Amino acid sequence: MxxxxxxxxxxxxxxxxxxxxxxxxxxxxxxxxxxxxxxxxxxxxxxxxxxxxxxxxxxxxxxxxxxxxxxxxxxxxxxxxxxxxxxxxFRIRGEFLRLLHTTGVYAVTDDALRPEELLQTVDALLTGGVRLFQFRDKRRSDRDRVSIASAIADRVHAQGGLMLVNDRADLAVAAGADGAHVGQDDLPAPAARALLGPSRVLGVSASYLPEIGPAEEAGADYIGFGAIFRTDTKADAEHAGLDLLSEACRQARIPVVAIGGITEARIADVIRRGADGVAAVSALFRTDDAAQAAAALLDAVARSRSAEIAESVRRRPKGSPLPFQG
Incomplete structure (x- = not known):
């Protein structure tokens, strides 16, 4: 050679x-x-x-x-x-995880608002820093829901955010949304994943620990766990409570978003129990200043996460790696 x-x-x-x-x-x-x-x-x-x-x-x-x-x-x-x-x-699903980590606040729309009020509030929340939205509407026709969802999606996408549609994976696809969130009484999660395909985000509601595993197996990207506290949005919903939230966060292999009665004052307790983020309706859509409310919730999440990391570092055994070192 x-x-x-x-x-x-x-x-x-x-x-x-x-x-x-x-x-x-x-x-x-x-x-x-x-x-x-x-x-x-x-x-x-x-x-x-x-x-x-x-x-x-x-x-x-x-x-x-x-x-x-x-x-x-x-x-x-x-x-x-x-x-x-x-x-x-998988870019959209990865982006959802990134935004959940960087912001930690997930805005769920209030169907009691008129469409023009809803869009104005979405604009204000975007100004305040929210980048994850879920369109929830159980009152209007499918045609109206697709129209409103499309308008919200356009606004959210223009600011680098993502928007999901509650309950209906088919409407999510029709509206050009980034995914869907389904409850235990809605379209089964495997069927929702089939409709959404592999590219869109799928969230699944859970109130009990046995509901987490099937959601993960169906390809869910996150769990919406709650209601953690009493909420006016679902007055008849059972309260999961902080202890059950803590166990859900320990068991789940995908991010857990706490929902139900979330306020600025309660965020520290929720994050301390292991939640990866919080979802809110009333705290964001039933306020006089949505932009200020958004900024307050975002700041509360950031402060709570910093406090949790500091506490983990303080309590770690001598010589053990820091929590962010794996």
Whole structure:
């Protein structure tokens, strides 16, 4: 073997090896405890996915210096396209997790408001910093709901936020929403996931611990757990309470959003019990200054998270890693 041939072969092997060592990772930031969940959840695992592995090996193969196989080249292009499509598919779901971590506040609309009032409040909440919304309307016709949901989605998307539709996965798709949230008495979660496809966010309500596992198996991205406190939105709803919330957060492998009677004063207790975020209706949509209310809730979540981390650091055994070091 000539010196040039040996050099080219060595370069080929090195190139392929270097390509195999590249590991695309999802950058959706979630809380320390949620990182453990995300590693076990679908596309947000912390290591290789099979698509990543196949893609990088083939890309390294068809780009090997001196390799002229048209078939290998086109196989590599196809795999790269499939990988890019997969990354695009799961971008929305990853973005939901990122926004849940960075903001922690999830606004659920009030169907008692007139459409123009609702849109004005959404604009105010966006000004206040809220980026996650759920359109909930149990009064109007499907046609009206799609129209209003589409208008909200346009506003939210323009500010880099996401919007889901409550109860109806079909209306979520029709309105161009980013996903749907279903309850235990709505369309079953597996059917909702089938309608939404793999690209949209699916949230599932739970009030009891046995309801969490099936939701995770159906492909839910988060659990809406509650009602934690008494709420005027669902006056007849049973109260799950803080102790049950704590156990739900311990058991769940996906993020848990606390809902039901959430106020600024109660956020610290909810976050302390392990919730990844809070969802609110009255505290955001039944107030004189929605922008100020949004800012207050966001600040309360941020302060509560900081206090929780500080307390975890204070209580950790001597010599143990910090909570954010895994």
């Amino acid at each position: 000539s010196h040039a041939t040996r050099k080219r072969t060595t370069m080929s092997a090195s190139w392929a090896m270097s390509c195999q060592s590249i590991c695309p990772r999802n950058n959706a930031a979630i809380t320390v405890r949620s990182t453990r969940r995300a590693r076990n959840h679908g596309s947000w695992k912390g290591g290789w996915t099979e698509s990543d592995r196949t893609l990088t090996v083939l890309v390294g193969f068809y780009r090997t210096p001196g390799h002229n196989s048209n078939r290998s080249y086109h196989e590599g292009v196809v795999r790269r396209r499939e990988h890019n499509e997969m990354q695009t598919e």
